[in-house]
Amino acid sequence: MHLGVSESMRECEYSQISTRSSTPMETPYKKRTPKKRKWESFPGRNKFYCDGRIMMAKQTGVFYLTLVLILVTCGLFFIFDCPFLALQLTPAIPVIGGVLFLFVMGTLLRTSFSDPGVLPRATQDEAADLERQIDVANGSTGYRPPPRTKEVVINGQTVKLKYCFTCKIFRPPRASHCSLCDNCVERFDHHCPWVGNCVGRRNYRFFYMFILSLSFLTIFIFAFVITHIILRSHRNGFLNALKDSPASVLEVVVCFFSVWSIVGLSGFHTYLISSNQTTNEDIKGSWSSKRGKDNYNPYSYGNIFTNCCAALCGPLPPSLIDRRGFIQSDTPQLAPPTNGITMYGATQSQQSHMCDQDQCIQSTKFVLQAATTPLLQQQSSDPVILTTSPENGSSLPGRTSLTLAGPCTSLPLGQPTPPTSTPSLSCHEATDLLPIHGHSHAHNHSHPLQEAVAHHHFLTPEEVPSPPGMLPCGSPLGHSHTMQASFYNPASQDSLHEDSVRGLVKLSSV
Amino acid sequence: MRQQAAIAAKVFIQRDYTNGTVCQFQTKFPSELETRIDKQQFEETVRMLNNLYAEAEKLGSQSYIEGCLACLTAYAIFLCIETHYEKVLKKIAKYIQEQNDKIYAPRGLLLTDPIERGLRVIEVTIFEDRSLTR
Numbered sequence: 001m002h003l004g005v006s007e008s009m010r011e012c013e014y015s016q017i018s019t020r021s022s023t024p025m026e027t028p029y030k031k032r033t034p035k036k037r038k039w040e041s042f043p044g045r046n047k048f049y050c051d052g053r054i055m056m057a058k059q060t061g062v063f064y065l066t067l068v069l070i071l072v073t074c075g076l077f078f079i080f081d082c083p084f085l086a087l088q089l090t091p092a093i094p095v096i097g098g099v100l101f102l103f104v105m106g107t108l109l110r111t112s113f114s115d116p117g118v119l120p121r122a123t124q125d126e127a128a129d130l131e132r133q134i135d136v137a138n139g140s141t142g143y144r145p146p147p148r149t150k151e152v153v154i155n156g157q158t159v160k161l162k163y164c165f166t167c168k169i170f171r172p173p174r175a176s177h178c179s180l181c182d183n184c185v186e187r188f189d190h191h192c193p194w195v196g197n198c199v200g201r202r203n204y205r206f207f208y209m210f211i212l213s214l215s216f217l218t219i220f221i222f223a224f225v226i227t228h229i230i231l232r233s234h235r236n237g238f239l240n241a242l243k244d245s246p247a248s249v250l251e252v253v254v255c256f257f258s259v260w261s262i263v264g265l266s267g268f269h270t271y272l273i274s275s276n277q278t279t280n281e282d283i284k285g286s287w288s289s290k291r292g293k294d295n296y297n298p299y300s301y302g303n304i305f306t307n308c309c310a311a312l313c314g315p316l317p318p319s320l321i322d323r324r325g326f327i328q329s330d331t332p333q334l335a336p337p338t339n340g341i342t343m344y345g346a347t348q349s350q351q352s353h354m355c356d357q358d359q360c361i362q363s364t365k366f367v368l369q370a371a372t373t374p375l376l377q378q379q380s381s382d383p384v385i386l387t388t389s390p391e392n393g394s395s396l397p398g399r400t401s402l403t404l405a406g407p408c409t410s411l412p413l414g415q416p417t418p419p420t421s422t423p424s425l426s427c428h429e430a431t432d433l434l435p436i437h438g439h440s441h442a443h444n445h446s447h448p449l450q451e452a453v454a455h456h457h458f459l460t461p462e463e464v465p466s467p468p469g470m471l472p473c474g475s476p477l478g479h480s481h482t483m484q485a486s487f488y489n490p491a492s493q494d495s496l497h498e499d500s501v502r503g504l505v506k507l508s509s510v
Numbered sequence: 511m512r513q514q515a516a517i518a519a520k521v522f523i524q525r526d527y528t529n530g531t532v533c534q535f536q537t538k539f540p541s542e543l544e545t546r547i548d549k550q551q552f553e554e555t556v557r558m559l560n561n562l563y564a565e566a567e568k569l570g571s572q573s574y575i576e577g578c579l580a581c582l583t584a585y586a587i588f589l590c591i592e593t594h595y596e597k598v599l600k601k602i603a604k605y606i607q608e609q610n611d612k613i614y615a616p617r618g619l620l621l622t623d624p625i626e627r628g629l630r631v632i633e634v635t636i637f638e639d640r641s642l643t644r
Binding site: 102103106107110119120122123125126129130152153154155159161169170172173174186187205206209298299306309310312313314315316317318320321322 | 522529576625628
């Protein structure tokens with residue numbers, strides 16, 4: 001049956017195309033309204049400003065705190081300490097301070113506002129192609145394949161590439177999915193709340209220069225404020241000096257606490273750069289020799305100097321998400337399936353969308369809901385009626401119950417994962433689009449039910465947000481025979497049930 | 511609509527990570543293209559693209575000078591000039607356009623610039639044989 005599924009999927013993708021008809025789910029509004037920029041429909045949890053030029057994480061409160069701390073401390077320094085120091089010592093002090101301050105602000109804003117190296121999510125065609133490849137690879141290994149990983153040998157080290165269920169791609173090496181921003185980021189270092197953004201391939205050097213220059217600035221201010229107070233206290237005494245320049249006290253306190261953390265962080269990142277590791281890898285101990293004798297970092301260039309140059313002075317890759325580009329209205333990537341049974345014949349590129357697990361699960365749920373409605377109405381369970389069905393094959397009841405139970409069992413057992421931005425994958429869409437007499441959807445389920453069997457296991461990590469209560473999961477498991485009895489009850493002539501019957505007949509014919 | 515009607519299939523050439531995180535694509539010839547294009551020709555295209563991407567990401571004197579200069583100006587210089595990488599990307603776009611016009615379009619194929627797919631894949635769209643409009 002599994003082979004039949006992949007065969008029919010292949011049929012979907014490579015056969016003749018027929019014309020597309022409009023459906024309720026299609027969104028023609030894009031063609032009518034003026035062109036939107038891509039950032040406006042960005043799937044991650046980022047905030048955009050200045051028409052897409054600025055990109056930040058969702059939580060920016062701590063970033064404003066950072067800004068306030070730096071601006072207030074430097075402001076107080078320039079206003080209260082610099083005049084005295086410029087006169088008593090040298091005017092170079094405020095100049096150097098000013099240069100350092102500008103450098104710190106420049107690098108901070110660069111780090112916070114730039115794209116860290118977000119990988120755009122796969123298009124529907126790509127995702128379908130990958131699914132197909134994985135299907136083929138796992139064809140004979142059983143009902144539930146292992147988590148999707150690919151192994152690659154890089155410079156003699158075996159690296160595992162994981163599949164990202166949110167972005168529907170195999171993550172490149174060193175990439176990681178940030179659960180706060182809900183994006184896969186290349187060469188992911190960490191998510192820094194102080195700068196209000198992820199730190200990745202594209203902004204790591206800005207981040208490093210920021211913390212390095214901030215260390216110098218902090219030490220600079222700390223040293224010269226202390227000097228200021230000492231010089232004043234030589235003249236007027238210590239307490240008077242403090243009274244004359246109260247701002248200095250605040251500056252000293254802020255700088256004192258900052259120095260330890262910022263300088264420590266700079267030192268840590270200097271070590272990371274010289275060994276060409278990311279914070280992520282260091283924390284996990286990916287390349288630590290403790291893991292194994294032959295474990296080494298395959299990305300390192302061998303010497304510290306080259307590693308530093310590569311990290312800080314290497315080429316800066318451009319942003320892959322093209323946030324200021326315009327959305328092309330001619331790519332109907334989200335086009336849903338059209339009419340039902342005829343789909344077998346009218347195979348088209350849309351089949352690849354139609355075979356999308358969203359539609360499959362939605363349709364499966366529709367069938368299950370349809371099935372349980374008579375269950376609530378009629379209490380009689382007459383297994384005798386089942387004898388009419390085995391004309392197609394005596395294994396029908398068993399197989400159907402297995403099929404129907406399959407998607408159900410995956411729902412409550414879904415493993416918790418970091419929050420994804422696609423909770424609407426199945427349930428929410430299903431409830432919105434399940435009209436009682438929905439012919440369009442009733443037609444849909446016949447084909448995708450087969451895919452539902454093959455694909456339901458892929459949904460497990462993403463099924464978490466869907467409340468299992470939405471589907472009467474318990475009942476089909478316990479009352480599968482009852483359900484089938486009601487299906488084949490000729491008394492119910494509701495179109496809903498006719499279509500459910502049709503669906504199950506198709507299922508049995510596989 | 512007519513263009514949609516003509517697409518028969520899409521083939522995706524995935525990234526090749528055996529040399530690390532450098533942008534390289536697999537040169538393995540996909541079976542779906544066997545009837546459409548010469549294997550050598552296709553592999554030549556992919557190899558050329560790989561060379562161009564390697565040039566973009568090369569750690570050479572030019573990238574070092576650019577990096578140091580940018581650092582000295584607190585990276586403000588990136589607001590004004592085009593980086594080396596961006597220049598090479600333009601070269602790549604031109605190359606793909608040229609390949610499409612000369613070699614792939616007459617065979618009913620279309621290469622999509624990988625940058626439009628986030629440098630994840632080279633998307634090859636296969637059009638149906640009998641369609642003349644694109």
